[in-house]
Structure formats: structure tokens, C-alpha cells
Amino acid sequence: MPKDTGSADVDIDLPIYDVFQQWTRFETYPLFIDAAVEVAQLSSTVLHWRVAFAGQERDFDAVIVERVPQRLLTWRSLGPRVHVGSVAFATLGESRTRVTLSMEWDHRLLASPVAPRSLTCDARVGADLDIFAQMMQNGSLGQPAPRLIGLSTDYTAPAARPHVDDAPDVAGTALTGGATSPVQ
Numbered sequence: 001m002p003k004d005t006g007s008a009d010v011d012i013d014l015p016i017y018d019v020f021q022q023w024t025r026f027e028t029y030p031l032f033i034d035a036a037v038e039v040a041q042l043s044s045t046v047l048h049w050r051v052a053f054a055g056q057e058r059d060f061d062a063v064i065v066e067r068v069p070q071r072l073l074t075w076r077s078l079g080p081r082v083h084v085g086s087v088a089f090a091t092l093g094e095s096r097t098r099v100t101l102s103m104e105w106d107h108r109l110l111a112s113p114v115a116p117r118s119l120t121c122d123a124r125v126g127a128d129l130d131i132f133a134q135m136m137q138n139g140s141l142g143q144p145a146p147r148l149i150g151l152s153t154d155y156t157a158p159a160a161r162p163h164v165d166d167a168p169d170v171a172g173t174a175l176t177g178g179a180t181s182p183v184q
Contacts, residue, residue: 008126082106
């Protein structure tokens, strides 16, 4: 089976907790992973990916195989096409973290052949990690709201309900579960 592999590491001047938390905001991957077009979390362990290589887009689902907070995240694609990866986190000090990313792709993910080493290589993985580190350190990854599957993009949240303390004061009554009852 023709495969490409790539691995790299980067040191980030932030605490391990912050780095791990941002890495697990999967919807932000297209901001720093070159091949990622879209990543959506379908459940606590399943992600839907849309990737593009050499002008070809492909969708696949991946399952999180292992998740050790602030230490390790591993995944593999579901189905016959192979994509596996892992990212490890190590504390280098109170406010410094090393991130090590390793990935493997099966060339059969694409319909037509591509040049060897063009899906994943150390340089591509390293470039993606460098972008992640820069965005983490300058705060540009921010905290985007997660995209919910099946929710239209023009969704408007319902108006906020008044807090009980903001409700009109009605002498002799208290609000309980939406009904009024005499205060004892």
C-alpha cells in the first residue's frame, strides 16, 4: 500500500493545558493545516474531514482512538482508506510546551495518482505545526464557536430570557418553574 508519512515537532511558549485545549478545537484545523478544508466534530470521538490534495477534495470520517488530556491524541480514519495520526504534548517548563505531530496517508485516498511524498512529508507537517505555534502565540486562533452539524449558517439564537432577579416584583408571589405561588 503506497503511503506517505510525516512528522515534526514545535515548541510553543504557552502552558501545556492551553496548547492541548486549542488543539482539540478541531474546527480550527483549516486555519493551520494546509490540506484541511473543513473539520467538523460529529460526536465526542468522531470527526468529519474534508481535505484537498493536488486540487482534489475528499471527505472521510476519523475516530479518536486515544485521548489523554495534556499528553496525547491519536486518530485513524474509518473505512478502507488509511489516514492515521498522533499528536503528543510535553511540558518543557511552566509556560513552554513541545507538540509532536505524526501522520500517515494512503495514496488510495485520492482517485488519481499523485507524485510520491506529495500528501504528507516532514516539511509539510512541520510547516503546519509552525503556523499553529505562531497562531497560538499571537492569539489569532481565538475562540471560534463550534460549528454544529445540520445547523444553518444563518441561525440566530433566541433572545435572552430575563433573569429571575430582573423579573417584575410581584408582592406575595415567587417564581417557581414558570408558575406563581404564594410565598409562605
